[in-house]
Amino acid sequence: MTPQRPYRxxxxRASLACALLVVAYFAVPVRSDPNxxxxxxxxxxxxxxxxxxxWLVTAQVRRQLAAPEIPGTVPVRALVHLAVALVAGLLTFALADYVIAQTAPGQFVGLATRVDALYFALATLTTVGYGDVYAHGQFARVVVSLQMVFSIGVITTGVSLVVRQLTRRPGGR
Incomplete structure (x- = not known):
């Protein structure tokens, strides 16, 4: 077995997990309920x-930060878990935004579909914020504020760790 085989x-596995997360995001039933x-x-x-x-993403980031750096190695399993957790975080916030938009009309402007919610969550994560979809109600603004803090504090740290590990040259720092 070649050293590249476990990485593949x-x-x-990570690609499959991310694909399943996306399928689950689009398949989870969300309906308004008068009850x-x-x-x-x-x-x-x-x-x-x-x-x-x-909690899961934060735990993965902590593990990654605490892991000793071994020259010439990339902790692939930890990076894969972290990358999947980051995708899960993005999709969870997108689903939360969509649930809020569906159950409390008027909380968001321009957010009508799951694709809109995913677009908004990604725009919030990347701090692009085009202004076409935005939180209008107080509850939505609180949730989006928490999303921003989570994005800045946890997700950006996780993404930077993944990128740093993947771009590090073997044998060097």
């Missing part, structure tokens, strides 16, 4: 999902 396997109790349970479930993903 890890990349395939207040079910709406609260959905909101609590969405909040729990966001917090779980935030």
């Amino acid at each position: 396997r890890e990349r395939r 207040g109790l079910r709406l609260m349970l959905r909101a609590a479930g969405t909040a729990a999902l966001v917090l779980t993903v935030a």
Whole structure:
């Protein structure tokens, strides 16, 4: 077995995991519900999902920061887990934005579909913010503010770690 083979396997697994996350994002049923109790349970479930993903991504970033650097090696498994966790974080925030837009009309302007929500989450993550989709209501603004803090503090750190590890030359610093 060549040294590249495990890396290919890890990349395939990561690609499959990311593809499954995207499929799940588009397949999760989200409907407006006039029942207040079910709406609260959905909101609590969405909040729990966001917090779980935030915890998982934060844990991966901490592991990556604490891992000793071994010259000439790239911790592929840790990088793959981190990359998948970052995709999961982005999709979780996109889903949260979409749920808010569907259950509380008027909270977002220009956010009507899941693609709009993914676009908005990615624009927020990259701090591009074209202005065509934006948080209008107070609740949406609070959630997007948390998304920005999470993006700045955790996701950008994680992405920079992945890029640093992948662009590091073997045998050198």
